[in-house]
Amino acid sequence: MKSDSHFTLTLKVRDYECDLQGIVNNSVYQQYMEHTRHEFILSLGLDFAQLHNQGTDLVVARLEMAFKTPLTSGDEAFCTLNVQKQGLKYIFEQEVYRKKDMKLAIKATVTAVAVIHGKLGISEPVDEKLKAFIGA
Amino acid sequence: MKSDSHFTLTLKVRDYECDLQGIVNNSVYQQYMEHTRHEFILSLGLDFAQLHNQGTDLVVARLEMAFKTPLTSGDEAFCTLNVQKQGLKYIFEQEVYRKKDMKLAIKATVTAVAVIHGKLGISEPVDEKLKAFIGA
Amino acid sequence: MKSDSHFTLTLKVRDYECDLQGIVNNSVYQQYMEHTRHEFILSLGLDFAQLHNQGTDLVVARLEMAFKTPLTSGDEAFCTLNVQKQGLKYIFEQEVYRKKDMKLAIKATVTAVAVIHGKLGISEPVDEKLKAFIGA
Amino acid sequence: MKSDSHFTLTLKVRDYECDLQGIVNNSVYQQYMEHTRHEFILSLGLDFAQLHNQGTDLVVARLEMAFKTPLTSGDEAFCTLNVQKQGLKYIFEQEVYRKKDMKLAIKATVTAVAVIHGKLGISEPVDEKLKAFIGA
Numbered sequence: 001m002k003s004d005s006h007f008t009l010t011l012k013v014r015d016y017e018c019d020l021q022g023i024v025n026n027s028v029y030q031q032y033m034e035h036t037r038h039e040f041i042l043s044l045g046l047d048f049a050q051l052h053n054q055g056t057d058l059v060v061a062r063l064e065m066a067f068k069t070p071l072t073s074g075d076e077a078f079c080t081l082n083v084q085k086q087g088l089k090y091i092f093e094q095e096v097y098r099k100k101d102m103k104l105a106i107k108a109t110v111t112a113v114a115v116i117h118g119k120l121g122i123s124e125p126v127d128e129k130l131k132a133f134i135g136a
Numbered sequence: 137m138k139s140d141s142h143f144t145l146t147l148k149v150r151d152y153e154c155d156l157q158g159i160v161n162n163s164v165y166q167q168y169m170e171h172t173r174h175e176f177i178l179s180l181g182l183d184f185a186q187l188h189n190q191g192t193d194l195v196v197a198r199l200e201m202a203f204k205t206p207l208t209s210g211d212e213a214f215c216t217l218n219v220q221k222q223g224l225k226y227i228f229e230q231e232v233y234r235k236k237d238m239k240l241a242i243k244a245t246v247t248a249v250a251v252i253h254g255k256l257g258i259s260e261p262v263d264e265k266l267k268a269f270i271g272a
Numbered sequence: 273m274k275s276d277s278h279f280t281l282t283l284k285v286r287d288y289e290c291d292l293q294g295i296v297n298n299s300v301y302q303q304y305m306e307h308t309r310h311e312f313i314l315s316l317g318l319d320f321a322q323l324h325n326q327g328t329d330l331v332v333a334r335l336e337m338a339f340k341t342p343l344t345s346g347d348e349a350f351c352t353l354n355v356q357k358q359g360l361k362y363i364f365e366q367e368v369y370r371k372k373d374m375k376l377a378i379k380a381t382v383t384a385v386a387v388i389h390g391k392l393g394i395s396e397p398v399d400e401k402l403k404a405f406i407g408a
Numbered sequence: 409m410k411s412d413s414h415f416t417l418t419l420k421v422r423d424y425e426c427d428l429q430g431i432v433n434n435s436v437y438q439q440y441m442e443h444t445r446h447e448f449i450l451s452l453g454l455d456f457a458q459l460h461n462q463g464t465d466l467v468v469a470r471l472e473m474a475f476k477t478p479l480t481s482g483d484e485a486f487c488t489l490n491v492q493k494q495g496l497k498y499i500f501e502q503e504v505y506r507k508k509d510m511k512l513a514i515k516a517t518v519t520a521v522a523v524i525h526g527k528l529g530i531s532e533p534v535d536e537k538l539k540a541f542i543g544a
Contacts, residue, residue, distance in 0.1 A: 014307040020156070047346065059429075063473045073156060151442065157324050163300070166299035170298065202334050209456065287428060290428040291426060
């Protein structure tokens, strides 16, 4: 696991997240990664639901995922995140590691943008908090 | 299957809905039944999302489910619904049948109420359409 | 919250669990309650996935839920559980409380049975551990 | 929509698939695309669950998705799929279109491989059916 992650969340696989192959369904990793991003921005004082109610939606524009080692019932995982800014985009490098042996389960790049009252733009509160965080 | 159902929706099991036991996860039947109710009210001209945007939320207050025969990968199902009114409550009798042999998968009673701008009440458009439907 | 709960799990709402009404979707509470039961039996040394692989499936036969206070983005919840045995049935009394004010969100009774190689029966390991727990 | 799609599935958004932003949650598109792939291989006589039970797991190794136009409550969608073979890999080009105006919702490339009794390999039945299909 990278020692320089900006944020790490620990999750435990829930049995209903496993599919008939007995492993965590692919779509669930997107849920894990979304939850990790939302907990990360919350740690900066940015509340995803509140932003939505104020007309600012953080949305995913692009996603690349490599599936390495499947998680299964009983597994715990570390979900890590690093973020950088490229113009209007926030690029999240996200990884999921199986806790018991630190094997890489998922490696992903998620590109998010802000949509303000329906238009692509820059959300000042989001931008300030993220720039302060990254710049630090 | 009851011949006098008010509404029937046909669904096909999706593999990601099956859990590690190889059968449709219990929570998914609640999703099937919700989707059936929403499609039913839509057939009456009532749009669940639009109602929410206008301040009227149809919410489930009580649920009773009996799990009879599990559905699995490849199964198709008939989701049936009957509705009656009791004071402020709409009582939905819902059943799910496995199409291939008409075995009963789920038998449920779902009690829904209307919450209008946060308070329990009667939504006139909902009430009129449902009374007209039931009374007919 | 009952002071005599057999088991309590703390969960945090994940934003993807909320639906277009901005509250946790009804079906998600079934997932919370399943996860609580599985973590409970794991605390007794019973592994749901392993039991399945050995031919013993713990399945829900009946479910009754009352929806009291909806959970929403940012909420944390206590999921409590009590269990008793009635013949072949294990009756779980489950409640979900919103952490911030201890309001009751969900009150449920879940009846589970053991299906062994496809037939309703008594799983000795499950029965021994649960009887030892309840009897204690 | 490409006129040369190998396979098309029509789906209707279910309200529980929408999140607190009022649009279909990102992870749900992965479910739509998985269901489309499984229905596609079923149309070739390949049953995903049966293959699993015989020791052959088709798994996703890589995924790239671009999120273009969000789907919302009431929307219907066409999920299209094209497939080609590259060594051990099956490359699926998948798109999701909003039915009402044929706007592109999702554009994705999904790389799948076969894992046979735990080892990366070639499943003869899968390979034959897919080669026959592509070669045609």
